[in-house]
Amino acid sequence: RVWSTRDGKLLQNLVGHTGTVITLAVAQDGALYSGSADCTIRMWSGENGIHLRTLTGHTSAIYALAIGAN
Numbered sequence: 001r002v003w004s005t006r007d008g009k010l011l012q013n014l015v016g017h018t019g020t021v022i023t024l025a026v027a028q029d030g031a032l033y034s035g036s037a038d039c040t041i042r043m044w045s046g047e048n049g050i051h052l053r054t055l056t057g058h059t060s061a062i063y064a065l066a067i068g069a070n
Helices: none
Strands: 010-012 021-026 032-036 041-044 051-055
Touching: none
Parallel strands: none
Antiparallel strands: 021 032, 032 041, 041 051
């Protein structure tokens, strides 16, 4: 879930991971990346919360994410 830091209201409910979300990163373009215990990274639109892509192939939980400038 994505919450407003201004008023605490729910902005978006991101549904897709089958395990606990452990880490989040925000790209310069506003896209959100979530890493999970389900061994996937998911990319979401920061504008409307639409799921854009799933990155698979990891063999263990994702504990950290870093987004490069490019």
